[in-house]
Amino acid sequence: MRSILLIAKKDFKQVVTSPLFFVICAFCTIVWTIMYRVFLQQFASQSMMSMMQGSQAGQSLMNTVFMQHISVVNLVLIFTLPALMMRLISEEKKLHTYDLLLTSPVSSTDIAVGKFLAGFGIATVLLFVSFLYPAFTRILADFNWSTLFVLYFGIWLLTALYSAVGLFASSFTESALLSLFIGVVFNLLIWFAGQSGAGSDIQWVASVSNYISVGQHLVHFLKGMIKISSLVFFVSSTAFFVFLSQRVVESSRWR
Amino acid sequence: MADTSNIIEIRELTKNYGDRRAIDHLSFNVKKGEVVGFLGPNGAGKTTTMKIVTGFIAPTTGEVKIAGYDVFEDPYEVKRRIGYLPETPPVYGDMIVADYLDFVARLKGVESSRVPGLVARALEKTQLTDVRKRLIQNLSKGYRQRVGLAQAIVSDPEILILDEPTVGLDPRQVAEIRRLLQELRGSHTIVLSTHILSEVQATCDRAIIINGGRIVAEDTLTGLTNRLRGxxxxxxxxxxxxxxxxxxxxxxxxxxxxxxxxxxxxxxxxxxxxxxxxxxxxxxxxxxxxxxxxxxxxxxxxxxxxxxxxx
CATH class of the missing domain: 3.30.70.100 (Alpha-Beta Plaits)
Structure with a gap:
């Protein structure tokens, strides 16, 4: 446990203080700020319209602005998280510091889990930045905090999955660029995996697709529901990719 | 437990990389406190042997025991006892020297209370105290090599395994590293791999010469010299x-x-x-x-x- 935290702390500090992290943070805030403003304006003009038409039922912030914001956040994270994760293992291989880790009294599991925690921590920092937008909307409008928290809890679980995928991509290769590419491709696959079979006529294909569809799970969180099946899905798929990374780390001892 | 005077025991070690045999039934012992030169031309299998001894890679067949512990059955006990400097010093360019040594000491399982003392000692022995607050990437090659050496000794291991510690250094830096090795002699068992002969002459008690993955000679320096002198x-x-x-x-x-x-x-x-x-x-x-x-x-x-x- 001590080694896990030691590795996690070192990697977290290294990435968070790197220029790359600042550039990515800047990029994210620029994109999110521009888009969030657009969503708010759309929401305002639509509300105005429905008021003028005399309709009593206004639109909910949650279903419009926050949902649009979350999909932009998700899209940005699909591309930026692998860029932050790419260094975790591939850089160690390139710099030969991997030799140090593997000749120290730590297990492959310590290395994989430690690095995953570092990656997840970094992703959480980025996600926290995106959380500030809906949180400060509270100044302008009233909404239910708990629904927002549940929604963010869902996307937080998703970033854990992205982090694990990024770690796995990084464990393959010495080239950071290649690991970035593999990471993005895997993230996109995860996002689209469930979509392809969702409309299938065959019952079991449709239900499997439904279960592995990240979007379907997020819909529950958006409605303010935390379903056990969704929790199991995110935790197990994250653990699966951390496990794969651990196998790759372990395998280098046997080559 | 086997004879404790042999701190490193290597039996019939063989390693294949695909079809290529890097080392071939290698057997030798190193006694506690000894300074052994591991000599051979480039590609003789020196680095492979060191990587196996440190538990970095597994052999195809054979057995390695460090202080009585098998490298693959008790890897943690073995790794705790070894300080390893690979060919390329394993340093993080974006860390400062003192933080890096602190990290390595903890990684090697040193108790927290002993860490600051050991870091200070390693800095002092390698004469890095002046640059301890500097980023490693801004240091010269010689300094970086010294940081690598400091990382090997920071956990105060019984055994030091150094893979070509003076490669690429200028003569003054080479002399400094040798002086340091002289200082470490006695308190550590040292295995030094090199293809530079004067290094072995300057620092080692005994030399093991390997070529093509096999030991071709193993003797004290005078023994080796006499052999040809005969x-x-x-x-x-x-x-x-x-x-x-x-x-x-x-x-x-x-x-x-x-x-x-x-x-x-x-x-x-x-x-x-x-x-x-x-x-x-x-x-x-x-x-x-x-x-x-x-x-x-x-x-x-x-x-x-x-x-x-x-x-």
Whole structure:
């Protein structure tokens, strides 16, 4: 446990203080700020319209602005998280510091889990930045905090999955660029995996697709529901990719 | 537990990379406190052997025991006892020297209370105290190598395994690293891999010479030097009477061959201090006017070339 935290702390500090992290943070805030403003304006003009038409039922912030914001956040994270994760293992291989880790009294599991925690921590920092937008909307409008928290809890679980995928991509290769590419491709696959079979006529294909569809799970969180099946899905798929990374780390001892 | 005086025991170690055999049934022991030079040309299997001993990679067959612990059954016990400096120092460029050493000490399982003391000691021994607050990436190659060495000694391990620690350093830095090795001698068992012979001559008690993945010689330095000396040559240059001296030398017991060209004589035989004395006596008796008497092949260099060119 001590080694896990030691590795996690070192990697977290290294990435968070790197220029790359600042550039990515800047990029994210620029994109999110521009888009969030657009969503708010759309929401305002639509509300105005429905008021003028005399309709009593206004639109909910949650279903419009926050949902649009979350999909932009998700899209940005699909591309930026692998860029932050790419260094975790591939850089160690390139710099030969991997030799140090593997000749120290730590297990492959310590290395994989430690690095995953570092990656997840970094992703959480980025996600926290995106959380500030809906949180400060509270100044302008009233909404239910708990629904927002549940929604963010869902996307937080998703970033854990992205982090694990990024770690796995990084464990393959010495080239950071290649690991970035593999990471993005895997993230996109995860996002689209469930979509392809969702409309299938065959019952079991449709239900499997439904279960592995990240979007379907997020819909529950958006409605303010935390379903056990969704929790199991995110935790197990994250653990699966951390496990794969651990196998790759372990395998280098046997080559 | 096996004989504890052997801190490193290697039995029949073999490693294949695909079809290529990097090391071939390697067996040797290292005693506690010994400084052993692991010599061989590039590609002889030195680095592979060191990587197996440190638990970085697994052998195809064979057994490695460190202080009685098997590298693959008790990897943690073994890794705790070894400080390893690979060919490329394993340093993080974006960390400062002191933080890096702190990290390595903790990674090696040193108790938190002992860490600051050990870091200070490693900094002092490697003379890095002045640069302890600097980023590693801003240091020169020599300093980086020293940081690598500091990381190997920071956990105060029983065994130091150093893979070509002086490669790419300038002569002054090489001298500094050697001085440091002299300092560490006694408190640590040191295995030093190198293809530079003067390094072994300067620091080691014993040399293991490998070539093509096999041990071709294993002896103390004097033992190795004597091995070739046993049947070697002496060059003599005189002022006059060279032919008389050559004839006289042929009669000296122990001399197997005498060859003369002009005023130079090459004497071949089982050289010992007695024989050398007899040769110089003969030169005086013949009033040859001895100008020079040299033993050209006393160096480790020749042994090395001879042993490693047989494959």
């Amino acid at each position: 049947n070697s040559q002496i060059h003599i240059r005189v002022r006059r009477n060279a032919s008389d001296l050559a004839q006289a030398l042929e009669r000296v017991s122990g001399v197997t061959e005498v060859e003369m060209s002009g005023m130079q004589i090459r004497v071949q035989g089982h050289l010992s201090d007695d024989l050398i004395e007899k040769i110089s006596e003969a030169a005086v008796q013949q009033r040859a006017g001895l100008l020079e008497m040299t033993q050209p092949d006393a160096g480790l260099e020749n042994i090395f070339i001879e042993l490693t060119s047989q494959h």
